[in-house]
Amino acid sequence: MFNFVKEHVSVKVALIxxxxxxxxxxxxxxxLVLEQSKSLEMQLLDKGKMxxxxxxxxxxxxxxxAIDNGVITVNDAFDTNxxxxxxxxPPKYHTKYDFYLDKVLLALEDEFLVDQSIIFAVAVDVxxxxxxxxxxxxxxxxxxxxxxxxxxxxKRMFNDPVGITAAKNKEKGFLQIYHRDTGETMxxxxxxIFVKGKQWGGFRIGFSLVEVESAKTRLMIxxxxxxxxxxxxxxxxxxxxxxxxxxxxKDLTTxxxxxxxxxxxxxxxxxxxxRNDEIGKLGMAIEKLRVSIVLAMRRLKKEHDSHxx
Numbered sequence: 171m172f173n174f175v176k177e178h179v180s181v182k183v184a185l186i187x188x189x190x191x192x193x194x195x196x197x198x199x200x201x202l203v204l205e206q207s208k209s210l211e212m213q214l215l216d217k218g219k220m221x222x223x224x225x226x227x228x229x230x231x232x233x234x235x236a237i238d239n240g241v242i243t244v245n246d247a248f249d250t251n252x253x254x255x256x257x258x259x260p261p262k263y264h265t266k267y268d269f270y271l272d273k274v275l276l277a278l279e280d281e282f283l284v285d286q287s288i289i290f291a292v293a294v295d296v297x298x299x300x301x302x303x304x305x306x307x308x309x310x311x312x313x314x315x316x317x318x319x320x321x322x323x324x325k326r327m328f329n330d331p332v333g334i335t336a337a338k339n340k341e342k343g344f345l346q347i348y349h350r351d352t353g354e355t356m357x358x359x360x361x362x363i364f365v366k367g368k369q370w371g372g373f374r375i376g377f378s379l380v381e382v383e384s385a386k387t388r389l390m391i392x393x394x395x396x397x398x399x400x401x402x403x404x405x406x407x408x409x410x411x412x413x414x415x416x417x418x419x420k421d422l423t424t425x426x427x428x429x430x431x432x433x434x435x436x437x438x439x440x441x442x443x444x445r446n447d448e449i450g451k452l453g454m455a456i457e458k459l460r461v462s463i464v465l466a467m468r469r470l471k472k473e474h475d476s477h478x479x
Contacts, residue, residue: 183412188405199397206393207386214287214385215357218377219343221282221291222361225373226342228278229293232271233365242267247365250297255325259315262325268301275302287381289356293363295371298329298337320352336360336374348376355379426456 236242245266252263275293282291283304290307294300302324309321329337332348339360348358357377363370 187408187412188401191404191408192401195397195401199393203390203393206389210385210389211382214377214382215343215345215359217285218288218345218357218359218375219361221285221288222359222373222375223342225279225282225291225293225375226361226363229275229363229373230365230370232274232278233267233363233370236267236270236274237366241270244366248295248368248370250295250299252299252327258318260319260326263299263327264325265299265301268325271302276305276308279303280305282375287378289354289376289378291373291375293371293373294328294333294337296337296369297327297371298333299325299327299371301325332358333374337372338369339372340369350376357382 233242233247237244237247247267249266252265255262255264271293279291279293279302282288283306290304292300292303300323307321307323309318311318311322328334330351332346335346336344336358337360340362342361344360346358346360348356350356356379357375359375359377360372362372
């Protein structure tokens with residue numbers, strides 16, 4: 171194999187060209203993956219921000235309509251006298267409005283979970299109290315503290331640093347990294363909820379980083395596959411192109427070998443040159459050499475004949 175490469179210029183050129191191309195494509199693919207990953211993150215973040223804004227508007231409308239229809243009062247809506255529900259760890263609480271939100275808000279919150287990348291979509295008051303969690307986190311109580319901690323998270327107080335910041339946040343689409351007490355790490359995207367002109371709390375979207383990383387991995391695999399597909403195709407095309415371009419050089423090499431071997435059968439054949447590049451110039455030089463040899467041979471023959479005479 172080494173000797174084959176060593177003896178064929180076309181193979182050397184193809185290998186060197188493709189090695190350089192591979193290096194360039196690796197760098198280019200790396201840059202493209204990074205840029206596309208950032209772009210993907212921004213798209214997902216924009217989607218999460220929009221979801222949090224929509225959720226905040228929905229909750230605001232639900233609570234204000236309840237007030238307007240006399241279901242609850244403004245004071246009820248802003249009730250912070252949390253009534254402890256005994257027998258739970260972490261503790262759960264009732265408020266004067268949670269019964270109503272359980273009826274009208276649960277189905278609306280669950281609609282956000284149609285997007286597989288969203289883990290939770292909930293409304294919390296300014297103190298981090300979560301009156302109505304998504305259905306997937308309202309599983310029947312089992313008595314197993316760790317299991318219930320994951321499966322039944324409604325009516326709890328989420329006033330950890332991320333939770334309380336999201337609850338009091340006044341910025342639309344505010345992003346935080348949330349290390350959940352279940353061990354998951356996700357994006358927490360929140361938007362303030364206003365009721366009758368006063369901040370009631372915030373709407374939180376839990377965006378799965380597993381889905382984000384999975385999407386980035388799929389993107390990377392696709393880009394790498396495309397790039398290596400292009401490289402494989404270019405390798406074949408470069409090899410055949412180089413062979414075609416260097417064919418005249420192979421022909422000239424053959425002619426030169428025949429001339430050096432004194433092959434009289436080919437010495438009177440004119441070397442046709444139809445190109446102006448380096449190979450064409452080499453062809454003209456060999457043609458001049460052929461003519462010089464022919465003239466020299468004729469001169470020698472003429473001298474030899476005159477001596478015989």
